[in-house]
Amino acid sequence: MTSYVIRRLFAMIPALLGIALITFVLMHIPQGGPFTNEHSDKAIQAALNHAYHLDEPQWPTFIGPNSGVWQILALVIGVAALAGAFFVSVQKVKGYGTLRPVLGVVGGLVVIWSILMVTQNPGTSGQVGFVPGQFLNFVWNLSHGDLGNSFSYPAQTVNEIIARSAKNSFVLGGTAFLILIAIGIPLGVIAALRQNTWVDYLATGLSLVGYSVPNFVMGVVLILATGLWLKILPIAQWEVFPRDLILPAVVLAIRPLAVLTRLTRASMIEVLNQDYIRTAWAKGLQTRVVLTRHGLRNALLPVVTVMGDHLGDLVTGSIAVEVVFAVPGIGEKFVTSVQARDYTMILGTTIFYATLVLFINLIVDLLYAAIDPRIKLGASARS
Amino acid sequence: MAVTDYKQGQAATRVAAPIHARSLWYDAWLRLRRNKVAVASAIVLLLLVLIAIVFPIIAPDSYEQTVTDPITHRVIQNQPPTWAHPFGTDLFSRDVLSRVLYGTRITLSVGLICELIILLIGVPMGLIAGYFGRGIDLALMRLTDIMYAFPIQLFAIVMLAAFGSSLVNVYLAIGISSWPPMARLVRSQVLSLREKEFVEAARSIGVSPWRIMFVHILPNSLGPIIVAATFGIPFAILIEAFLSFIGIGVPIPLPSWGSMINDGRQQIRSEPYLVVFPSIALAITLFAFNFFGDGLRDALDPRSRK
Numbered sequence: 001m002t003s004y005v006i007r008r009l010f011a012m013i014p015a016l017l018g019i020a021l022i023t024f025v026l027m028h029i030p031q032g033g034p035f036t037n038e039h040s041d042k043a044i045q046a047a048l049n050h051a052y053h054l055d056e057p058q059w060p061t062f063i064g065p066n067s068g069v070w071q072i073l074a075l076v077i078g079v080a081a082l083a084g085a086f087f088v089s090v091q092k093v094k095g096y097g098t099l100r101p102v103l104g105v106v107g108g109l110v111v112i113w114s115i116l117m118v119t120q121n122p123g124t125s126g127q128v129g130f131v132p133g134q135f136l137n138f139v140w141n142l143s144h145g146d147l148g149n150s151f152s153y154p155a156q157t158v159n160e161i162i163a164r165s166a167k168n169s170f171v172l173g174g175t176a177f178l179i180l181i182a183i184g185i186p187l188g189v190i191a192a193l194r195q196n197t198w199v200d201y202l203a204t205g206l207s208l209v210g211y212s213v214p215n216f217v218m219g220v221v222l223i224l225a226t227g228l229w230l231k232i233l234p235i236a237q238w239e240v241f242p243r244d245l246i247l248p249a250v251v252l253a254i255r256p257l258a259v260l261t262r263l264t265r266a267s268m269i270e271v272l273n274q275d276y277i278r279t280a281w282a283k284g285l286q287t288r289v290v291l292t293r294h295g296l297r298n299a300l301l302p303v304v305t306v307m308g309d310h311l312g313d314l315v316t317g318s319i320a321v322e323v324v325f326a327v328p329g330i331g332e333k334f335v336t337s338v339q340a341r342d343y344t345m346i347l348g349t350t351i352f353y354a355t356l357v358l359f360i361n362l363i364v365d366l367l368y369a370a371i372d373p374r375i376k377l378g379a380s381a382r383s
Numbered sequence: 384m385a386v387t388d389y390k391q392g393q394a395a396t397r398v399a400a401p402i403h404a405r406s407l408w409y410d411a412w413l414r415l416r417r418n419k420v421a422v423a424s425a426i427v428l429l430l431l432v433l434i435a436i437v438f439p440i441i442a443p444d445s446y447e448q449t450v451t452d453p454i455t456h457r458v459i460q461n462q463p464p465t466w467a468h469p470f471g472t473d474l475f476s477r478d479v480l481s482r483v484l485y486g487t488r489i490t491l492s493v494g495l496i497c498e499l500i501i502l503l504i505g506v507p508m509g510l511i512a513g514y515f516g517r518g519i520d521l522a523l524m525r526l527t528d529i530m531y532a533f534p535i536q537l538f539a540i541v542m543l544a545a546f547g548s549s550l551v552n553v554y555l556a557i558g559i560s561s562w563p564p565m566a567r568l569v570r571s572q573v574l575s576l577r578e579k580e581f582v583e584a585a586r587s588i589g590v591s592p593w594r595i596m597f598v599h600i601l602p603n604s605l606g607p608i609i610v611a612a613t614f615g616i617p618f619a620i621l622i623e624a625f626l627s628f629i630g631i632g633v634p635i636p637l638p639s640w641g642s643m644i645n646d647g648r649q650q651i652r653s654e655p656y657l658v659v660f661p662s663i664a665l666a667i668t669l670f671a672f673n674f675f676g677d678g679l680r681d682a683l684d685p686r687s688r689k
Contacts, residue, residue: 030547
């Protein structure tokens with residue numbers, strides 16, 4: 001089990017690096033630095049750019065008297081690796097199955113790197129020798145959990161901003177998760193037991209509503225209903241708990257809840273028609289035992305696999321829900337930073353969210369392994 | 384003798400004729416037609432398409448025109464629903480009904496064009512990865528895995544923040560961020576069809592790989608692709624509404640339902656009708672697509688019916 005967890009954690013690295021790379025490249029496309037509008041004085045702009053390391057080259061490079069030699073050397077190594085990949089596949093050298101992709105990928109990356117070195121803006125940082133550049137620094141900081149500085153909130157790091165608002169977001173997400181489990185599974189089971197009765201139609205109908213209507217629309221309409229017409233809840237407040245937590249948590253839970261109810265119902269119906277359930281009834285087992293231990297436990301297996309893709313909705317859905325209910329959380333800060341074009345904050349928060357979603361998927365996979373007795377993790381040396 | 388034989392043969396075929404073979408698609412069409420909910424949502428969708436095509440032709444600038452009182456010639460700002468303006472007017476004195484109707488075109492175009500982009504990227508990706516296998520499969524699927532791990536909302540936000548908000552960029556941002564599930568679906572279809580006899584037969588008579596992929600394999604996996612595409616449209620609409628709601632999607636003054644809901648939210652205490660009508664329009668559209676998708680799935684894949 002431990003080795004499986006470690007393996008899965010390592011498998012997350014390429015995905016995270018890919019996301020970091022894509023986001024980094026996209027966030028460096030906008031022309032003009034983030035400070036060009038704020039200060040017309042060139043000296044102040046230069047000082048700010050220097051303070052935020054924006055005057056460094058984006059990609060690792062060599063600067064100085066011998067830089068040309070190194071750049072050409074990198075190009076030669078890259079081309080040689082590509083040629084080597086071609087050679088081993090033509091000559092069918094022993095082990096070319098692994099050699100070819102390794103050489104090909106390394107060669108391709110080095111060639112792209114050497115092209116980037118020559119074409120990029122070398123910057124004005126005044127560093128000499130091997131310069132890691134903005135991307136490597138960013139990845140290096142990322143590996144320490146440092147997401148960088150915010151542009152629009154000077155003297156604050158993205159970490160500080162996220163840490164300050166994280167508590168509210170996690171309280172919201174956690175409550176939504178509890179609501180999801182506490183309502184979704186029982187509702188699905190009841191709908192399956194009372195198949196084709198009004199209970200069933202109500203549950204499936206509600207789940208279709210929950211799946212179709214976006215959560216921010218649901219939020220706005222519920223605010224309208226409870227705050228303006230019924231006057232039972234204040235409009236978008238975050239002060240008294242649990243009163244102000246209920247509505248946003250329910251709205252955040254609705255979309256995954258709809259999926260969970262539908263899946264549980266379908267899976268439970270299928271399981272209840274199995275022979276072993278008939279056997280369990282025939283043995284005279286109690287209803288509770290048949291339904292939970294024989295029925296639900298088996299019915300939940302396919303549900304868990306599919307839910308992995310939908311639990312991420314609790315993270316991405318929280319962005320809009322926090323805006324609607326004015327919850328001072330990460331999502332609200334994220335939207336503010338998007339509107340202010342605060343690129344480091346967008347970059348940092350996106351990677352934070354993506355990591356969170358990846359970890360949720362990992363936990364769901366582990367959970368699946370935990371409840372399915374047929375899967376023995378760590379014993380996969382055979383495969 | 385030969386003549387009678389011939390006649391008997393004729394008679395035999397004439398008897399057999401009424402039991403003509405139904406094609407798979409005709410069969411699915413019959414099942415779809417019997418599904419009342421699916422037919423109803425198809426009618427709603429047709430109505431929406433009609434509005435989206437016709438309304439902007441009848442009243443091309445109505446969504447940004449300021450409404451004035453015919454007698455006093457004053458602008459009518461924030462007026463609750465009346466007979467002249469059934470959905471009321473907004474903060475900038477624009478007729479909300481016109482904006483909601485014009486928004487149909489934007490919403491449907493987002494759904495259809497984004498789905499087209501998804502198909503154009505995802506289908507070839509899945510076909511090539513699944514058919515050629517090995518290194519190409521590995522490379523394409525690693526790319527798909529990375530993109531799959533990137534939540535669609537976040538990727539779309541980052542792309543729009545990088546390239547700026549415009550209608551075209553919204554299409555591209557949603558399309559480019561949502562193709563991985565389609566690529567995975569097509570690849571899994573190809574993997575199961577690749578070893579079938581008819582593909583082997585085609586290969587043995589020297590049909591080129593591209594022709595096998597697009598002429599032999601693709602038509603046989605159309606059912607699941609159509610179902611996935613039908614569910615992809617409301618999802619793209621949902622993402623667009625979300626992006627416009629947080630103020631980075633369709634730029635003003637174009638009337639996107641998402642941004643109308645956000646604008647109305649600022650005045651929810653005094654003018655609640657401003658959020659109600661675009662919300663209803665959005666909900667109806669998404670309902671219709673999802674119900675129709677459900678019906679289509681049941682029709683094309685009878686096994687999935689409960």
